[in-house]
Structures are given as C-alpha cells and as structure tokens.
Amino acid sequence: xRSIAAFTIVCCFAYFALFGGPAAAENPxxxxxxxxxxxxxxxxxxxxxxxxxxVSLKGTEIGWSRGRPIxxxxxxxxxxxxxxxxxxxxxxxxxxxxxxxxYMVFTTKHHDGFCxxxxxxxxFNVMKSPFSRDxxxxxxxxxxxxxxxxxxxxxxxxxxxxxxxxxxxxxxxPNPNPDMDRYEEYITKQVEELIRNYGPLVTMWFDVPQDFGxxxxxxxxxxxxxLQPDILVNNRSGEPDAADYETPxxxxxxxxxxxxxxxxxxCTQWAWKPDDHLKSLKECLHTLVKVVGxxxxxLLNVGPMPxxxxxxxxxxxxxxxxxxxxxxxESIYGARGGPFPRGDWGTATHKENTIYLHLLDPSLDxxxxxxxxxxxxxxxxxxxxxxxxxxxxxxxxxxxxxxxxREIDTIVVLKxxxxxxDALE
Ligand code: FHN
Numbered sequence: 001x002r003s004i005a006a007f008t009i010v011c012c013f014a015y016f017a018l019f020g021g022p023a024a025a026e027n028p029x030x031x032x033x034x035x036x037x038x039x040x041x042x043x044x045x046x047x048x049x050x051x052x053x054x055v056s057l058k059g060t061e062i063g064w065s066r067g068r069p070i071x072x073x074x075x076x077x078x079x080x081x082x083x084x085x086x087x088x089x090x091x092x093x094x095x096x097x098x099x100x101x102x103y104m105v106f107t108t109k110h111h112d113g114f115c116x117x118x119x120x121x122x123x124f125n126v127m128k129s130p131f132s133r134d135x136x137x138x139x140x141x142x143x144x145x146x147x148x149x150x151x152x153x154x155x156x157x158x159x160x161x162x163x164x165x166x167x168x169x170x171x172x173x174p175n176p177n178p179d180m181d182r183y184e185e186y187i188t189k190q191v192e193e194l195i196r197n198y199g200p201l202v203t204m205w206f207d208v209p210q211d212f213g214x215x216x217x218x219x220x221x222x223x224x225x226x227l228q229p230d231i232l233v234n235n236r237s238g239e240p241d242a243a244d245y246e247t248p249x250x251x252x253x254x255x256x257x258x259x260x261x262x263x264x265x266x267c268t269q270w271a272w273k274p275d276d277h278l279k280s281l282k283e284c285l286h287t288l289v290k291v292v293g294x295x296x297x298x299l300l301n302v303g304p305m306p307x308x309x310x311x312x313x314x315x316x317x318x319x320x321x322x323x324x325x326x327x328x329x330e331s332i333y334g335a336r337g338g339p340f341p342r343g344d345w346g347t348a349t350h351k352e353n354t355i356y357l358h359l360l361d362p363s364l365d366x367x368x369x370x371x372x373x374x375x376x377x378x379x380x381x382x383x384x385x386x387x388x389x390x391x392x393x394x395x396x397x398x399x400x401x402x403x404x405x406r407e408i409d410t411i412v413v414l415k416x417x418x419x420x421x422d423a424l425e
Contacts, residue, residue: 031222033244037230038259041202041245043334044102044149045292046325048318049263049301050092050139051107051153051270053114054078054129056306062271063111066159067169075168076160079114082129087308089135089142095310096148099318100325102333103149103202105299108136108194110153111171111208113160117198121189124160140198149202152194156187156217156238157210165211184216188223195227204231205247209238218242234261245297252287253296255337261297262287266314272303278313281320282408288321288332289358289409293347295337324408328382331356331411339424340369346409350420356382357398357412362405369396372423374416382411389414 032038055062057078058070066075096104109115115125117136126135136152143150159168163183167173195201204224209217217238224233235243246253246260253260264287267276279287284300291298302318304310310318325332335349335356345367346360353374359367371393379389385404389412390397400410416423 031225031242033225033232034230037232038244041103041232042259042295042297042336045297045332045335046099046101046288047103047105047149047151047261047297047299048096048099048101049105049153049299050304051110051301052135052304053107053110053112053116053271054082054306055112056084056272056304057081059272059274061269061273062107062303063155063159064170066112067167067173072168075112076114076124079124079126079129082126082306083131084135084304084306084308085131087131087133087135087138087304089138090145092139092304092310093142093146093148095315095318096143097146098322099300100322100329101148101300101318103151104139104143105151105153105203105205106136106139107153107155109155109158109190111155111157111159112168113158115190117194119190119193121186121193122161136194136198150198151201151203151205151232152198153205153207154187154191154194155207156212156220156236157208158183158187161186171208171210180211180216184212184220188220191220191224192227195224195231199231200228201231204233206234206237209236212238214239214241248296252290253294255294255341259297260295261299262291263299263301265301265303266317267303270301270303272305272311276303278317281317281324284317284321285324285408286360289349289360290342290347292332292335292349293337293342293358328409328411331358331382331413336421339372339420339422345369350423353416353418353420355414355416355420355423357414359398359400359405359410359412360408362402362407362410365399365402367398369398371395371425372416373425374418374420374423376414377417378415380413382413383409385410387412 108117118127118134140150158164163179165178221233221237221242232244234247248262253262288298302314335351340348346358349356376391381387383406387400
C-alpha cells in the first residue's frame with residue numbers, strides 16, 4: 001500500500017515538473033521583469049511619450065478637459081470629426097529616431113476612455129472615427145521597422161465607462177451604478193489585446209489607478225507578465241510593489257535603488273495645445289543629462305496635432321537633441337548615474353572605467369569633487385578643448401578654460417585604473 005502512495009506522489013511531482021503546477025494563486029506575489037530586460041530598458045535611457053486623441057481637435061488637455069471646459073457630450077463626440085489625414089507613423093518613428101529616442105510609449109486609452117486601437121471591447125475607438133485606421137498598429141509596426149521599441153500607455157481610470165467608479169470632470173463625479181468587477185474584466189481584456197495584437201511591448205505604462213486598489217492592480221500586472229514575461233511595468237497599476245520602475249513626473253527624479261523614469265512634456269500640456277510654451281534645447285538637454293546622472297530614464301512627451309503631424313517646432317527641437325546625442329551619446333546610452341551626486345556644477349554619468357563629468361554651469365572656473373578610491377589615469381574633453389584635472393587624497397579639481405566651456409554642457413572624461421561604479425570613497 002505504502003509503495004503505491006509513494007509512486008503516486010512521484011508521478012504527481014513528475015507531472016507538475018513537466019507541465020507546470022496548478023494555476024497561480026488569485027493574487028500571486030509581485031513578480032518583476034527579468035534583470036536582462038530591465039538592463040536593456042535602462043541602457044536605452046531616452047524615449048518618446050505621445051499623448052494623442054480626438055481632443056487634439058480642441059487643443060485642450062486629454063482626459064482632464066472632458067466636462068470642464070469641454071462639455072462631456074461635445075468631448076465624447078469629437079471622434080466623429082477625427083480625421084488626421086497627415087498622420088504618418090513612419091514619419092513619427094523617424095522623428096523619434098532622429099531625436100536619439102530608443103523607445104516610444106503611446107496613449108492607447110487615456111482617462112477619457114477613448115481607445116486609439118482596434119479593441120473589440122468597445123466601439124468607442126479610433127476604428128469608428130472617419131479616419132478608421134488602427135494608429136496603434138501602424139505606430140507599432142513603424143517602430144519595429146525603425147528599430148525603436150514600442151510600449152503602450154493605458155489609463156487605469158476611465159471616466160467614460162459607466163462601470164468605473166467615477167466620471168468627469170476630473171474623476172470627481174461618482175457614477176450612479178458602477179461595477180468595478182466588470183470594469184476590471186474590461187481593462188484586463190484590453191491589456192490582453194494590446195500585448196497579443198501589438199506586442200511584444202517594451203512596457204505597459206499604467207496611469208491613475210483611481211479606486212482600483214492593490215489586489216486588482218496585482219492581478220492586472222500578473223496577467224501582463226503571464227502574457228509577456230519580459231515586459232516592464234511601471235508603478236501606476238494600483239499595486240506599486242509589482243512595479244519594475246518608478247515614474248517621477250514633470251521633475252527630475254533622485255538617485256535611488258529602484259529603477260526610475262522621469263516623464264516630462266516638451267511643452268506644458270500633455271496633449272497638443274496651440275502656441276504652447278516649448279522648452280528650450282538647453283532645458284531639454286539639461287533634463288536628459290540630470291536624469292541619466294541620477295541613473296534614470298527620460299520619457300519626453302509630444303502631443304501631436306489634429307491633422308496627424310507632430311508640430312514642426314517640436315520635431316525640430318527633437319532633431320536638435322538628436323544631433324547633440326549623435327556627438328555625445330556615449331555619455332548617455334548604456335551609462336549609469338554617478339558616481340558623484342548631482343550638484344550646482346552639474347552631474348556625472350559612468351560606464352566601465354570611465355566617468356563623464358557634465359559641467360552644466362559655464363560660469364564656474366573650478367569644479368571641486370570629493371575624493372575617489374580609483375586613480376585617474378587620463379582625462380579629455382568630449383565636447384572639445386582641454387581641461388586641467390588635479391587629483392589628491394582630498395578630492396578632484398577640474399578647470400576648463402573659458403574658451404573651451406560649452407553653454408549647455410562641457411563633458412570632461414576621466415579614465416580610471418578600475419571600475420567607476422564604486423569609485424566614490
Ligand atoms: O493625468 C495624467 C496626465 O494627463 C498624464 O497622462 C500624466 C503622464 O504621466 N499622467 C497623469 C498625471 O499624473
């Protein structure tokens with residue numbers, strides 16, 4: 001009798017070993033993306049965020065202008081006029097590539113509930129507009145052609161869906177008969193559509209998990225990872241512990257153990273706004289350099305126009321960034337933040353035995369840095385010219401002649417006699 005029981009146990013173990021164990025628990029522990037997927041994403045350092053939808057016809061903020069100042073009825077019917085005839089996915093992907101951006105994150109659904117992809121879960125989608133083209137599919141395919149990784153932004157809150165707890169304006173109006181279980185089913189099916197039909201995706205970028213809660217967030221992330229194990233998920237699903245990276249917004253994040261990505265508008269509004277203030281090249285590059293100096297990624301947002309174009313002045317700014325990266329990208333791509341903490345002088349990035357000092361204040365005659373436990377074996381100036389570098393036990397002093405200082409960023413390269421990562425004493 002005992003031998004039969006033992007044999008049965010052995011068979012069960014063998015079966016599970018071959019075919020997998022019972023279905024995961026309802027709320028599996030927060031898993032993460034594999035380290036190699038995270039490293040690839042961190043090495044990319046710079047991506048394009050795109051907020052686009054029929055609201056571009058009004059030039060007001062996506063999601064937030066539904067109900068105030070745009071009446072809900074008017075806002076929700078904008079898609080019936082949406083016909084961006086100049087939309088060219090390859091042109092958008094080319095603009096991203098020319099900017100030196102290595103990945104793209106596109107709004108497949110914002111808080112207004114309108115879906116910019118061919119979803120079977122609702123007719124409130126771009127296929128029902130006069131344009132009736134799957135812009136998400138066209139963008140995903142164009143990115144692949146251009147060697148850019150593609151990801152999707154999918155708002156957790158949905159102020160158009162009557163099953164969601166709240167509606168517009170601003171998600172402050174309780175819906176009369178919400179059913180969050182049915183809404184969870186809805187968004188889960190859409191996330192599955194996005195991964196199956198538009199993937200593999202570099203990231204699932206959730207946003208504003210209003211009233212969604214940690215258990216639902218955990219289940220949603222588990223579903224995402226089951227569909228694509230190497231996908232990266234941000235910290236806005238509802239379950240922050242399930243995140244692969246943090247998402248400081250409209251600000252430069254701080255150096256931290258967790259991976260992070262600053263998302264920031266190149267203008268002031270996420271969606272297109274006529275005559276919006278456009279950030280200068282210096283602002284954009286200082287943001288990128290300081291973000292990478294803090295060991296983060298930068299997701300820089302553009303809001304395309306109702307005719308389907310990325311505004312020419314925004315495209316030109318992006319090309320200016322790309323030209324800078326063509327010359328000095330070695331100090332950004334594949335580089336990590338530090339070892340020196342950011343200061344008024346600037347910031348540092350590093351890779352292997354090399355430190356890149358980004359001197360961001362051309363008025364400084366001397367930059368003083370703390371001591372490091374590695375020997376500086378040589379130095380040079382990536383942006384051209386010369387620098388005097390003096391290393392002692394009490395620290396490092398760097399001075400660049402005025403004539404060799406660059407207005408935006410003077411990059412002094414220090415070659416060490418060992419790894420730069422743990423050089424700081
Ligand atoms: O409300 C949104 C906002 O419109 C935009 O999409 C940003 C992008 O990170 N996220 C939310 C604000 O935190």
